[in-house]
Amino acid sequence: MHRRARTLSIGVLSVALLAAGCSRTTDDGGSGKGNDKAKTQTGSISYEAADNQGPAAAVQGATKGGTVTVLREADFEHLDPARNYVNVQQLTTGLIYRSLTGYKENGTGEMTLVGDLAKDPGKDVNGDCKVWEFTLRDGLKYEDGSPVTSKDVAYGVARSFAPQLNEGPHYIQQWLYPGGEYNATYKGPYDGGKPTPDGVETPDDKTVRFTFAEPHCDMPYAAAMATTAPVPSAKDTKTNYDLRPFSSGPYKVKSYQRDVALELERNPNWDPNTDPLRTAYPDGFKFTFGLEAAQIAERLVADAPADQAAFTWTDVPPAVLPRTASGPVAERVVKGPTQYTWVLNINTQRVTDLNVRKALNHALDKDAALKAIGGKAAGTPATTLMSPTTAGWKAYDVFGTPPSGDANKAKELLAGKTPELVLAHANSELRTQQAEAIRKSLTERGFKITMKSIELSSYYDEVGRKNNPYDLYLGGWGSDWPTGSTIIPPLYDGREILPEGNQNLSYFNDPGISAEIDRVRKLPAAEQDAEWMKLDEKIMREFVPVVPVYYDATYVLHGSKVGNAYLSDAFGAFQVNNIYVKQ
Amino acid sequence: MLRFIVRRLLVAVVTLIVISLVTFGLFFAVPSSPAKVMCGKNCTAQDIAQVEERLGIRDPLPEQYTNFVSGIFVGRTFGSGEFQRECPAPCLGYSFRNDQPVTEIVTQRAPVTFSIVFGAAAIWILLGVSLGMVSALRRGTVFDRFAIGISLAGASMQVYFFGLILLYLLVYATGLLPFPTYTPLTENPAKWALGLLLPWMTLGFLNSALYARLSRAQMLETLSEDFVRTARAKGLPLRRVHTRHALRAAITPIVTIAGLDIGAALGGTFITETIFGLQGLGKATVEAVQFLNLPVVMATVLLAAIFIVIANIVVDVLYAVIDPRVRLS
Numbered sequence: 001m002h003r004r005a006r007t008l009s010i011g012v013l014s015v016a017l018l019a020a021g022c023s024r025t026t027d028d029g030g031s032g033k034g035n036d037k038a039k040t041q042t043g044s045i046s047y048e049a050a051d052n053q054g055p056a057a058a059v060q061g062a063t064k065g066g067t068v069t070v071l072r073e074a075d076f077e078h079l080d081p082a083r084n085y086v087n088v089q090q091l092t093t094g095l096i097y098r099s100l101t102g103y104k105e106n107g108t109g110e111m112t113l114v115g116d117l118a119k120d121p122g123k124d125v126n127g128d129c130k131v132w133e134f135t136l137r138d139g140l141k142y143e144d145g146s147p148v149t150s151k152d153v154a155y156g157v158a159r160s161f162a163p164q165l166n167e168g169p170h171y172i173q174q175w176l177y178p179g180g181e182y183n184a185t186y187k188g189p190y191d192g193g194k195p196t197p198d199g200v201e202t203p204d205d206k207t208v209r210f211t212f213a214e215p216h217c218d219m220p221y222a223a224a225m226a227t228t229a230p231v232p233s234a235k236d237t238k239t240n241y242d243l244r245p246f247s248s249g250p251y252k253v254k255s256y257q258r259d260v261a262l263e264l265e266r267n268p269n270w271d272p273n274t275d276p277l278r279t280a281y282p283d284g285f286k287f288t289f290g291l292e293a294a295q296i297a298e299r300l301v302a303d304a305p306a307d308q309a310a311f312t313w314t315d316v317p318p319a320v321l322p323r324t325a326s327g328p329v330a331e332r333v334v335k336g337p338t339q340y341t342w343v344l345n346i347n348t349q350r351v352t353d354l355n356v357r358k359a360l361n362h363a364l365d366k367d368a369a370l371k372a373i374g375g376k377a378a379g380t381p382a383t384t385l386m387s388p389t390t391a392g393w394k395a396y397d398v399f400g401t402p403p404s405g406d407a408n409k410a411k412e413l414l415a416g417k418t419p420e421l422v423l424a425h426a427n428s429e430l431r432t433q434q435a436e437a438i439r440k441s442l443t444e445r446g447f448k449i450t451m452k453s454i455e456l457s458s459y460y461d462e463v464g465r466k467n468n469p470y471d472l473y474l475g476g477w478g479s480d481w482p483t484g485s486t487i488i489p490p491l492y493d494g495r496e497i498l499p500e501g502n503q504n505l506s507y508f509n510d511p512g513i514s515a516e517i518d519r520v521r522k523l524p525a526a527e528q529d530a531e532w533m534k535l536d537e538k539i540m541r542e543f544v545p546v547v548p549v550y551y552d553a554t555y556v557l558h559g560s561k562v563g564n565a566y567l568s569d570a571f572g573a574f575q576v577n578n579i580y581v582k583q
Numbered sequence: 584m585l586r587f588i589v590r591r592l593l594v595a596v597v598t599l600i601v602i603s604l605v606t607f608g609l610f611f612a613v614p615s616s617p618a619k620v621m622c623g624k625n626c627t628a629q630d631i632a633q634v635e636e637r638l639g640i641r642d643p644l645p646e647q648y649t650n651f652v653s654g655i656f657v658g659r660t661f662g663s664g665e666f667q668r669e670c671p672a673p674c675l676g677y678s679f680r681n682d683q684p685v686t687e688i689v690t691q692r693a694p695v696t697f698s699i700v701f702g703a704a705a706i707w708i709l710l711g712v713s714l715g716m717v718s719a720l721r722r723g724t725v726f727d728r729f730a731i732g733i734s735l736a737g738a739s740m741q742v743y744f745f746g747l748i749l750l751y752l753l754v755y756a757t758g759l760l761p762f763p764t765y766t767p768l769t770e771n772p773a774k775w776a777l778g779l780l781l782p783w784m785t786l787g788f789l790n791s792a793l794y795a796r797l798s799r800a801q802m803l804e805t806l807s808e809d810f811v812r813t814a815r816a817k818g819l820p821l822r823r824v825h826t827r828h829a830l831r832a833a834i835t836p837i838v839t840i841a842g843l844d845i846g847a848a849l850g851g852t853f854i855t856e857t858i859f860g861l862q863g864l865g866k867a868t869v870e871a872v873q874f875l876n877l878p879v880v881m882a883t884v885l886l887a888a889i890f891i892v893i894a895n896i897v898v899d900v901l902y903a904v905i906d907p908r909v910r911l912s
Contacts, residue, residue: 074870163630164666239666240682257691258681259870260862290870291860299762302755306762 044391045121045220045525046112051104052120054137055272056279059564059578066581067284068562069310071296075259075289080242081226082160083167087339087478087571088313093226094577095251095264095278095285100134100153100208100223102277105575107566111482113220114276117148117230117248121220129215129522134223136206141269142232143247150208152230154196155189160227161197162188164239169480171222175212176200190238217525221481224570250280262287281563281580282309293317300557301329309581311558311565313573318374324557332558334565335377338572340478340552341387342379344438345463345505347471348545351421355413357544358399360472363410364547365441366403372434379550385491385536387551389569391483392529398540407445420448424470426459434474464502475505476552482570483525484532489517492539506545513539584903591899595892602888606881607648637662637679638878651676675885676878678871685882688867693886695765695863698775699782699855700848706787708841711794716830718795719802730795737792746785746858753781763859782859790844794837801833808832831905838901846894850887 046052076089084093094102102116113121118134125131140148160168161183173182176199186197196202199211210219235246244253250272251264264285272280296312297320316324316333324333344364346357366381373379381403386393401409423442425435432453439449452470454462463473479486490496494509513535520531539545556574558565561582568575618634635641639650639661650659654674661668661677668684670677675685714734718727753760763781766774805811806829814824853865864883871879 163633166630239679243682258683258688259867260691288860290862290866292857295762295860298750298755302758304754304758304761 044112046104046114047120051112052114052276054275056104056276056578057106059279059281059580062279062281062563062578062580063583064281064283064580065583066282066309066561067286068282068576068579068581069307069559070285070287071291071299071307071310071312071314072287072289073291073293073296073314076262076287078167078242079245079256080165080239081156081168081229081231081245082162082165083242084226085168087573090226091313091568091571091573091576092287093229093245095249095280096245096253097226097229097248098275099226100228101220102224103568103570104277105566105568105570106578107564107575109569111569113224116224116275116277117153117228118223122223124217124219125209129217129219129524130212132210132212132216132219132223134208134228136208137274139271139274140248141271142230142235143252143267143269145269146232147205148230148248149205150202151205152232153208153228154200154202155233155236156229156231157200157227158189158194158196159231159236160188161186161193162190162238164190169222169225169227171225171480172210172219172227173197175214175216175219175222176210178213189233195233215522217521217523217528218481218483218485220525221483224481250275250278251285254284259289261289278577279580281578285576294320297324297557300332300559303329303332303560308559308561311562311574311579312556313554315374315555316377316557318377321374321377321555324555328560329557332560332562332565333555334558334567334574335553335555336567336572337380337388338478338552338554339387339389339482340476340572341382341385342474342476342549342552343382343385343546344549345473345475345546346544347468347473347505347507348509348543349466349507350471351419353419354544355415356417356419359410359413359446360442361399361544361547362401362406362413363442363445363447364438364549365405366549368404368437368441369434370550372437373430377553377555379553382548382551384548385540385546386484386487386533387479389482389572390479390487390529390532392533394533396537396540398537398544405441405445410445414446418446418448420450421471422450422452422469424452424454424463424468424473426456427453428456431456431474438472438474461500463505465500466497466502466507467499473505474549477503478552478572483529484536485521485528488532488535488539489521492545493517508539508543508545510543513543587903588896588900591896595896598892599885599889603652603885604648606884606888607651608644634679637666675882678876678878680874680876681879685878688879689864689882689886692862692864692867694767695861696849696852696856696865698765698768698779699786699852699861699863700845702776702779702783703786703790704841704845704848706783707790707794708837710787711791712798712834712837714791714795715798715800716802716825718799719806720825722803731799734792734795737789738796740789742785742789742854743858745789746782746855749781749785750858763861765861765863779861782855782861785858786848786855794841797840798833798837801836802829805829805832835902835906838905839898842894842898842901843891846891849890849894850883 076092077086078084078089079093079096081093081097084090098116100116100118101113101121104112104114115121117136117140119137123133125133136148136150142148157172159165161173163183170182176197177185187193189195201209203209216222230248231241232246237244243256243258247253247267250267250270252267254263254265256262266283293314294317296314297316299307300310300312301320301323324330346360351357370379370381383397384395423435423439425431435451439451442449462468463470463475477487477491490503492504492508493514494504495514497504497507497509516535520528520535523531554567554573563580563582564578566575567573618631618638618640640647642650653659654670654672656672658672658674659670661670668677670684673686675689678685678688681688714730718730721727754762760781761777764778766778768775811824811829814828851865852863853869856863856865864886867879868883871883
C-alpha cells in the first residue's frame with residue numbers, strides 16, 4: 001500500500017510544474033554540498049533502559065521557543081490515526097499523538113526502535129512472537145489533563161477496523177483476523193460493533209495485550225504506526241476526528257482550515273519526562289498548504305525574515321536546483337535516500353528466458369532513466385531490491401555493469417536474438433520522459449521495444465492485473481518499517497499473486513524462495529535483518545525478476561533559523577521531533 | 584426605475600436556474616463515479632453503495648436536483664446513523680472530504696478572492712481612467728505617448744509572466760515585500776493590505792492598460808462633440824466641462840466593461856491565486872476538480888455564474904443612473 005501515496009505525490013508534482021510554467025532541465029542539476037545526513041541503516045530494537053527513558057536527549061545549542069513554518073503543496077490527506085499512511089503525515093501527527101513504540105533518531109543513522117507510550121518496545125510473552133504485551137508509562141496525559149489508558153489504545157485499534165476509516169495500514173488488523181479481508185468479520189465499534197476486536201485485551205489501565213494466531217516478530221515495528229495511537233471513545237468524532245485529533249503528544253491542534261492552514265500549539269499537559277523521542281523546542285508549528293513546488297523552493301532560497309524558520313518536505317524542483325548547489329544556500333539543503341526503491345519489473349510470466357532478463361540488466365542505462373526525472377537529486381542508481389535505509393542493508397552488485405549499462409554484455413547474452421517487449425509507463429510528464437530514456441537504451445542494445453502509455457491514476461491497477469499484456473514496467477516500493485519483512489514478502493512471494501491488485505508485479509513465483517520467506521519470518525526480529533538481505537541477493541542472482549533502477553532520494557531546503565535539521569531514517573523525510581528555532 | 588430593476592432580477596433568476604440545471608446535469612453525466620473515487624482502492628461494492636447513499640446520489644436525477652435546490656433554501660441532511668451530517672440553509676452540498684458544508688468552505692474562501700479582485704479593480708479603474716483622461720486632454724504630448732506605451736506593454740503581458748517577475752524582483756531577490764498572505768481585513772487592515780499588495784499591483788497594472796486606452800479614445804470622441812463645445816462656449820470652467828460633461832458621457836462603456844471584468848475576475852482568479860499562493864475560490868475550485876470533490880465544484884461554478892449575473896445587473900443599473908436615455912426605453 002505504500003506504493004500509492006508516492007505515485008500520487010509524483011503526479012501532483014508534475015501538475016505543479018506545469019502550472020508554474022516551468023520545464024525540467026536536462027542536466028542533472030546541482031550536486032549540492034549540503035548535509036547528506038541519512039546514513040546506511042543500523043536499525044535495531046532496544047530494550048535498554050537508557051534508550052527507553054524520557055526525557056529525550058537535549059540537542060546541543062538548542063533553545064526553546066519560536067514557531068516553525070512548514071510550506072506544503074497540498075493539505076494532508078488524513079490526520080486521523082486510523083487513516084494515516086503517508087510518511088510526512090506520520091511525522092506531523094507524531095507531534096500531536098503518540099503510538100506504543102517509536103523511532104529514536106539523531107540524524108547520524110543510529111536509529112533504534114524504543115517504547116513511546118509503552119515503557120519498552122513490547123514484551124514477547126511466550127517467546128514465540130504470538131502474544132505481545134505493552135505496559136504504558138506513568139504520567140501520560142491528554143491535552144485536557146485526563147490520563148492516557150490502555151483502553152484508549154485498544155479503542156484506537158478497534159476503530160481502525162471501521163470501513164469509513166479504512167485508509168490506514170492494516171497490519172495489526174490483518175494479524176488479529178488472518179485469512180481474508182482484514183475487516184470482513186469485525187467492522188469496528190460503530191453501529192453496534194464490539195468495543196474491542198478479538199485478541200486485544202486490557203487487563204488493567206496500563207496494559208494492552210495482543211494475541212495472534214501466527215507468530216509476528218515484527219510487532220514492535222507495527223506498533224510504531226499510528227494504528228496504536230490512543231483515542232478516548234468519548235472524544236471519538238468518527239470521520240470528523242481527522243480535523244481535530246485529540247492530543248497525547250507535545251502539541252495540540254489550534255486551528256485547521258482544510259487546504260489552507262494547520263496550526264499547532266503546545267499541549268501543556270505533555271510531560272517531557274515521559275517522552276524519550278521528542279524535545280519539542282518550538283512553541284508551535286504552522287503548516288501552509290496550496291503552494292507550488294517552485295514557490296516553496298524560491299522562498300527558501302531567498303530566506304526572507306518571515307521564512308527563516310520554515311522548511312519543506314517538497315523536493316526542490318530541477319529549475320531551482322542549480323541555485324542550491326553552492327554558497328550559503330547549500331548549507332540549508334537536506335538530502336538523502338528515502339525508503340523507496342524503483343525497479344523495472346520484468347513480467348516473468350511472459351519473459352521466461354533467464355538470459356533475456358539478465359541482458360535487460362546489462363542493457364538498461366540507469367543514469368539516463370534518472371536524468372529524465374531530475375538526476376542526482378532524484379536518486380542514485382540501484383543494484384539491490386531493498387533500499388539503503390533498510391535495516392541490515394549491504395551493497396551488492398550481481399552484474400557488475402556500470403550504471404550507464406554495457407551494450408556488449410547485453411548483446412552477448414542475447415546471442416543474436418532481438419526480443420520484442422512491451423514497455424508500459426504512467427502517462428505523467430516525468431514518467432513518460434523516463435520511459436523514453438529506458439526505451440532508447442534498450443533499443444540501442446539489442447531489444448525491440450513497444451511503448452504503452454497508461455493513465456497515471458490507474459497505472460498500478462493495470463500492471464497489477466495478473467494477465468496484463470505488458471513485459472516491462474517501473475514500480476516503486478517503500479517499506480512500512482525499515483526491515484525487509486515489508487519488502488521481500490509482499491513483492492516476491494509467489495503465493496500472494498491474485499487475479500488483480502497485485503504488489504508482486506514481476507509475478508515472480510518460486511516455491512524455494514517462498515519457503516525461505518516463511519523461515520526468515522519466524523526468526524526473532526534481530527536475526528531477520530541479515531537474512532532478508534541474503535534473500536534479496538539470492539533472488540537477484542538466481543532469478544532476476546527485475547532490473548533495480550534507482551534508490552529514490554529526497555532533496556529539500558530549510559530556512560537559516562531552523563536548527564537540528566536531518567532526515568528521518570525511518571520515514572525518509574525531514575524529521576520534526578527535535579528541530580528548534582535559532583534565536 | 585423599480586420596474587426596470589425587477590425585470591432585470593427576474594431575468595437573472597431564470598438565467599441562474601438554467602445554469603444550475605446545466606452544471607448539475609453535466610456533473611452527473613460524467614462517467615467517473617464520485618463514490619468509487621472517494622472510497623479508495625480496497626473498496627467493496629457494499630462500501631461504494633454506502634458512500635453513494637451518504638452523498639445522496641442514489642436517488643433519481645430529478646429528485647437529486649430538487650433536493651439540491653430545496654437544500655439552498657431550507658437546508659438538508661446527508662447520510663444516516665452515526666455518520667449523519669447536517670447541512671443548514673443555504674446548503675450548496677456537503678463535502679465529505681473536508682467534512683463540512685460547502686457553504687462553509689465557500690464563505691471561508693470567498694473573502695480572499697473578493698479582497699484580491701476589489702482591491703485590484705480599484706487600482707485598475709482609477710489608474711486606467713485617470714491615465715486615459717489625462718492622455719486625452721494632453722493629446723500628442725510626451726506624457727500621452729509615454730502613457731500609451733506603458734498601457735500597450737501592460738495589455739500585451741500576462742498575469743503569470745508579470746506576476747512572477749514582480750515576485751522575483753520584490754520578494755525573492757530583494758525582500759522588499761513579504762510573500763503574499765491573506766489576513767482578514769477585520770483582523771488587521773495594514774497586514775491585509777500589505778499581504779495583497781503584489782496581486783493588486785499585478786492585476787491593477789495589467790488591467791489598467793485596457794481602461795487607459797479605452798477611456799482615452801472615449802474622451803477624445805466626446806471632447807469633440809457639440810455639447811462639449813457648447814458647454815465650453817457658455818464659459819463653464821474647463822475642469823467642470825471635462826468631469827461633469829465629457830467624462831460622464833465617456834464613462835458609460837467603461838462601466839460596462841468594468842462590471843463584466845470584475846464579475847469574470849471573481850470567478851477566474853485561479854492563476855493569480857496560484858502565482859501568489861493565496862487560498863481563494865479559484866484554488867478551491869481547481870483542488871476540488873483534482874480530488875473530484877463534486878459538491879464543491881458545482882457550488883463554485885454556480886457562484887462564478889452568480890457573480891457574472893450580479894455584475895450584469897449592477898452594470899445595467901449604473902447605466903441607467905449615468906445615462907437617462909436607458910431608463911426611458
